[in-house]
Amino acid sequence: MPESHIRPALRTDEEALGRLDRDTWSTLHAVTPRPMPPYAPFFDAQHRPGDFIVAEDADGTLIGFIRLVPPTPLACNQHVRQIQGLAVATRARGRGTGRALVRAACELARRQGAVRITLRVLGHNEPARALYEAEGFAVEGVLPGEFWLDGRYADDVMMGRSLG
16 A cells, blocks of 8 residues: 655645545535535635645645644633544545544644644544544543434534643
């Protein structure tokens, strides 16, 4: 299995990231409606290239991304970073790409001075939850039935871990 290369996102990745985001959309992880044309830009004021780490195949094709940001603009929790999005192309799943992106996000958070990292995941997203647990995240709270998705209620699960 070829390894992926992990790097910071660039503004020139916008089209490929938008396509990857649309191609991986699923009620397994998305709470927003399926994107429909005309598509909004992938990058905007709240989603800047510097917020993303990408994975690319040996040929330079983007096969995954993770978004890492402060959870709020408040100074009192700038020691925390939050993962707000992870996607891996279907053809690249099972190769460790998601794990590499989570590890890269934790390392970047440490370099940014964070001592803690958090995320939210849908309760029925067992593959993602298993990945996060394997990387040291623990469930810290659950909002039962927080979302109505695909004809059923879905829990919103908060997970976190120390970066120490």
